[in-house]
Amino acid sequence: MSHMNFRCLEISRWVVCGLIGFLTGLIACFIDIAVEELAGIKYQVVKKNIENFTEVGGLSISLLLWAVLNSAIVMVGGIIVAFFEPIAAGSGIPQIKCYLNGVKIPRVVRLKTLVVKVAGVICSVVGGLAVGKEGPMIHSGAVVAAGVSQGRSTSLKRDFKIFEYFRRDTEKRDFVSAGAAAGVSAAFGAPVGGVLFALEEGASFWNQMLTWRIFFASMISTFTLNIFLSVYNKNPGDLSNPGLINFGRFPVDGVAYNFYEIPLFIAMGAIGGLLGALFNILNYWLTIFRIRYVHRPCLQVMEAMLVAAVTATVSFTMIYFSNDCQPLGPEDKKEYPLQLFCADGEYNSMATTFFNTPERSVHSLFHNQPGTYNPLTLGLFTLTYFFLACWTYGLAVSAGVFIPSLLIGAAWGRLCGFLLAAITTPAPLWADPGKYALIGAAAQLGGIVRMTLSLTVIMVEATGNVTYGLPIMLVLMTSKIVGDYFVEGLYDIHIKLQSIPFLHWEAPATSHWLTAREVMSSPVTCLNRIEKVGTIVDTLSNTSTNHNGFPVVVQVSGSDEPEKLCGLILRSQLIVLLKHKVFVELARSRLTHRKLQLKDFRDAYPRFPPIQSIHVSQDERECMMDLTEFMNATPYTVPQETSLPRVFKLFRALGLRHLVVVDDENRVVGLVTRKDLARYHIGKHGLEELQLAQT
């Protein structure tokens, strides 16, 4: 390929990344506006009814109305997820982590998944569940990236005949990481955080130009969202909505925090770690329960509806019993003030917290004046929301756990700030409860998801204040250390429960004495360089050899020397070859036979037909196939004595899927796949989880 061609490719990559950013930003914008509009309508309906019924005393009716309304909305979201595209459930972050890690999960980046995801998240949020719309943005961005970069939609059966070069795993994965970054960027207004997220989860091999393109996609994404939202808010050019969630401006002038507050922050980080671990353990048990008993779609929808009804009931009860009335100042532009049982000119702050979108509640907890919430409200809210959020995560609805975590943390963080101020009275040193709400939010989120660098940067960018970088980092470190002592992060738990061969950063610490010989699968099915079609078909059809790569060996004809490794060929390549009947005999007989081109492989990507769908006649089975020009002639190999960490590093650094283990004579003795590495890892920590997930 010429130099000019490479330049064209490079430009296409930039164009694709720009498109990914733009479309991801648009989707974020669409979700935001849809949620706002629908929530507004719902609020009007409920408010009117509550006001009517409160006067006539029919409280139970208004509760019923609210609960039914929410359940109905959630039902819609549950049905489309459970019946049409179960992979769209949850936040999608575990799935994207796996995809970027190199594990192919079926249907995870399809158009249908995106549509269900977007519609589902709108239903979940409008339905009043304890969820956020941020996590799903990451999945959405990834799907957009996978679609745009391929220049076609297999679902819609449209091929735009562009970007054909990108129809391969490595290129697609790079774009998907850009899409995930664009999603983070749009969700939190954090372009740098998005890049770091993509790197933390995806890139094993750091490439400067790739990173730069990812950053470009992120920037375009947040900028697109910002422009469209500012137009929607009738304030074009304002550019104050870089993300779906806006933490609001923390004061940048003056003393942000004092040196002696740092131990307090660290203590809060420890609390966050403990609560996060509790959350994860409860959710782990719940998920096992669900895997065992709630695996039928209709049951899943019913559970989602139940949660929606319970959420509404709990909220209603708490609003009913709370007397936390706050004066409604004239300048106080609350969007959804509910008077309820308060005096005129006042509003119920608990109702505000429950009725708002969670994003707005986080904002209020960060920024409302000291005294807006009373401690009892905050304590009760933390408690109930904690269990509701825990119950909600893992339902068959499309929703994220970021915002609920932030909200729980902000509530108890604000409570901490309140208590500190109370203790140090009459000279309240730490007057700003918003600051403690922020620290608490970081601690709780860190304790649940256990992200590190990217989360710090996301929080700092969402806060818009670099000064809080150090405390946020310390809090996240503490909560991770404390949390890791008890249990893994929420995403890792869910990845494990799906028994996915996920490769972590490093080989297990004590694995240095293990060698490739012990880890590898053996014996391996090898193919000859010129192989009988029947053998190939049988090999591919054999369910016990369900490998995706086969070493190709050659025997020097006439000698009794052992067979030597000469290449590696993929299952998908073999299938395309079989489909086009690239047999030696045919090539000889029909001179006009079209030569198989790279294009044929690209066209089949990524949905290669199964072997069963390819018909091979009995005559054809006797033909031969010459694999020489299609196989990878220089596969990566290691000697048998290579240590596991070294094998692991090769896999991670080069993004390998198959590694051939050879002996001194260059004979194939085994094959290491991701599963071999991951299985070992899982086996070390607890094999029972794996077995359970397979039932």
Added chain:
Amino acid sequence: MSHMNFRCLEISRWVVCGLIGFLTGLIACFIDIAVEELAGIKYQVVKKNIENFTEVGGLSISLLLWAVLNSAIVMVGGIIVAFFEPIAAGSGIPQIKCYLNGVKIPRVVRLKTLVVKVAGVICSVVGGLAVGKEGPMIHSGAVVAAGVSQGRSTSLKRDFKIFEYFRRDTEKRDFVSAGAAAGVSAAFGAPVGGVLFALEEGASFWNQMLTWRIFFASMISTFTLNIFLSVYNKNPGDLSNPGLINFGRFPVDGVAYNFYEIPLFIAMGAIGGLLGALFNILNYWLTIFRIRYVHRPCLQVMEAMLVAAVTATVSFTMIYFSNDCQPLGPEDKKEYPLQLFCADGEYNSMATTFFNTPERSVHSLFHNQPGTYNPLTLGLFTLTYFFLACWTYGLAVSAGVFIPSLLIGAAWGRLCGFLLAAITTPAPLWADPGKYALIGAAAQLGGIVRMTLSLTVIMVEATGNVTYGLPIMLVLMTSKIVGDYFVEGLYDIHIKLQSIPFLHWEAPATSHWLTAREVMSSPVTCLNRIEKVGTIVDTLSNTSTNHNGFPVVVQVSGSDEPEKLCGLILRSQLIVLLKHKVFVELARSRLTHRKLQLKDFRDAYPRFPPIQSIHVSQDERECMMDLTEFMNATPYTVPQETSLPRVFKLFRALGLRHLVVVDDENRVVGLVTRKDLARYHIGKHGLEELQLAQT
């Protein structure tokens, strides 16, 4: 090694990173305070004299005094660099880039280098050269890291017997990248930018925990600097000095920029790219001239003094001829106002620009009210400072090019803002020249150094305003694209001129048809697994086989089969083995002979003695050495047909230094080293540069 041991190691790594951050912050603090104090003294002396002499008309005397004073200070800096540690010259960024890339440059991370660097940069800045103190911080941080992580100082002959595990290349390199990040962080108050710098320049294999530690070091570094500087400024707890350079607060509220300004920003990026390319080309010619004619230390010192004198003269002339007098407002707390030829109650703004430390000038250009500078002043200043900075970079003084670039850019950027405001009068749309100064600064810096992601984040963090992220990114992209069209970045030019085998991100675009066979060095000197000492000594002494790694081969005894690869051993390992006389005969005769331990290799690291210093008697030459247990028994290998990009990727992803090329029979046919890859790359672009640098 047990699991517990790994945990201890992990904790040590964190402690080391904390220490690196703390010490780097302290050094930054020391440099800042020393510069401030010395500059204050110099200002007092010069001001007094200028005032005296201006009245009596002895202008030439005060010029002379100023020039002599500056030259004298620069002389001190020049002497210590040129005579004691030439590697401390310049910003050190090219050297650190090379180190992190895997190239060992002698003496680059020694204590002596650090001392000279710190003293040198203080002299350069106080001597009034057009330089900054930021670049050298990165080098300083790297030296601190290399020192702290080894737990000893070979120069001071002190061994603290700690961190012995880290005495190996890979660990040390990781810490050095943390040190470089801490340096960036302290220089610009940009901890995330520091991490990204370290990743861009150093990490080929992304590791989550490593990145997290690097971030920790960066955070500690900026925090340390912040605390100590706030104490120095008698405002403890203020925490408003996160970096050596402070861009000051840009307004965070309201409209930062408008959508239609973006094309203007991009145009400014193009200007920055052009000017940057011009700068680099001029500096390239100058450097070639210096390599040819100014290579004696005393000449280098004299050149530095000459530049100092010329800088002083030019400044003085411009101050003399400029009539840019500005009123000295009562609230205007200029630190160094010079009245000079202005009326009472006014000060000369040109003098302020020239007399201030460059950091403060940048700050003024960003934030002073519109109208503070007149356009002629700015134009003249841009012109002169451009050439002065270009002349200065590459002198035998320790100094950076970041701040001069920013200053040049800020000057012409402000000029652009001024012109735009003038054009759009009477309704000046773009009223804030500070904003244009910022964009110009980014454009100019990007055009010169061509950093991408890390520079964007550094600029955003230094600005403290996330809103400017998009324009800064676009400007940096444009300036890089435009600049790259003409010439490489300044650091890359200097790396090339030193003919260092630097590996870029990817193999050259058109190299896919090249295979390992064409790239490798062949034939290779191999050693037998049990080899005669004499052969080893001869091999190591042979200057034509100056490889650092040797394949170890084995022949099945009695057979006539070819020799097979069984391992790889490093020159340094062989030297330690020879030094300790680990000979088979000795081991047999003396049963009490101490077994060579890992510790012996660590103790020798990193200054392995040359082979000439090891005495081997004639009898010993006849002994045999068994390399089995010391060699790397599973070296990375590739077949001969492996393409260059694949070889390249292995080198970059795994940080390799040697890659053995084998044939089908596992026989050694060649060895690929970094030089083989880099030489090819250099050869493609222009071999004459390489030859020139070798003279």
